[in-house]
Amino acid sequence: MAQTFEETVLEPTNVSAEPFYLSAEFWVGMAFVLAVAVLLKPACKGVYSFLSKRRESVIHQINEAQNLRDDAQVLLAKYERKNVDLKDETFQISSRAEGRIEHLRNEQRAALKRKTKIKMQEAENDIKMSISRTRNEIYQTVLKRTDSLVSAYMTKVSDSAEHAALIDESIDRILKIITTKK
Secondary structure, three states, rough: OOOOHHHHOOOOOOOOOOOOHHHHHHHHHHHHHHHHHHHHHHHHHHHHHHHHHHHHHHHHHHHHHHHHHHHHHHHHHHHHHHHHHHHHHHHHHHHHHHHHHHHHHHHHHHHHHHHHHHHHHHHHHHHHHHHHHHHHHHHHHHHHHHHHHHHHHHHHOHHHHHHHHHHHHHHHHHHHHHHOOO
């Protein structure tokens, strides 16, 4: 017949009246615990030393990483300063170059103005000389033509009174032409 849970649990057990430390099961359990404790002590020392070494290694790596971070920050600051210095230097070089370019432009403008002024004076002188030459040629041509006309007319007219009047009239016309052209 099967016993129920209540019967099994509530049923009094045969408990001997001897103390617990006299039973073999107690001593086997104690021996097991002592054996495990004795065997675990060197293992615990090994695990402890491994964990200590690992801890020191991690601490060393952390310190090394912090040192590297500090070095990187120092280098970053150094390169940022260099970058700022280079920007300032490039700005100064650029400013000097722009000033030099402006100075050269001004010099070239002034030289071009001087050359243009000289060329204009040369052109004006050439024009004045051409005008003078042309006037002289016209005067010479007018004089020659007048002389030839007067001579031809004089040969036709033989009267000396008319001749003198014509000469006086020609001289007056020539003088008028000369005075109006100057």
